Amino acid sequence: NAGVTQTPKFRILKIGQSMTLQCAQDMNHNYMYWYRQDPGMGLKLIYYSVGAGITDKGEVPNGYNVSRSTTEDFPLRLELAAPSQTSVYFCASSYSSGIKYEQFFGPGTRLTVL
């Protein structure tokens, strides 16, 4: 049981390039999330999904796109990378509800845009 996995771990992009951050979970969780964390800041929600085929915007969606074709995978697409997108990106997943609600996080992708 790998939990939440993310690839790549690190990436340097040039301004204007595009890339996809991969996220997968093997816990059969309905809900999946993408966050970004800037230095000294809390996590900001980019996009989330409540199930396959359903996605919705979070607090900071501009410059990003997502898709959820399967329960397991939730890739995050950056189009036309900008220096403001330099951050650490965390993917998370959870069950929909429960007394002991918890989001499980992947190890993160550190992205630098130069």
Place this chain on the structure above:
Amino acid sequence: RKEVEQDPGPFNVPEGATVAFNCTYSNSASQSFFWYRQDCRKEPKLLMSVYSSGNEDGRFTAQLNRASQYISLLIRDSKLSDSATYLCVVLTGGGNKLTFGTGTQLKVEL
């Protein structure tokens, strides 16, 4: 006003000390409350949920005051391994969306 506010610290304490972190939240409709721990350059991990009656897990005690929209975390007998950033987290609204505070950094020293 930020949705979730925390003192950023750092709190530098000696081993064995008791330390308390506070957090306030602005949305009175918030449903659930948590403390997450984040080690340097690692992902956040759930430390404990916070229940209305207060709850304890070993050396850690969490309290919730809904009237004052205030959450606290008390760590007793601090260990070197407790050094980390503690994130106050609130669940509000549909989609089980979490709102994170910026975190309070704790450094436990010999």
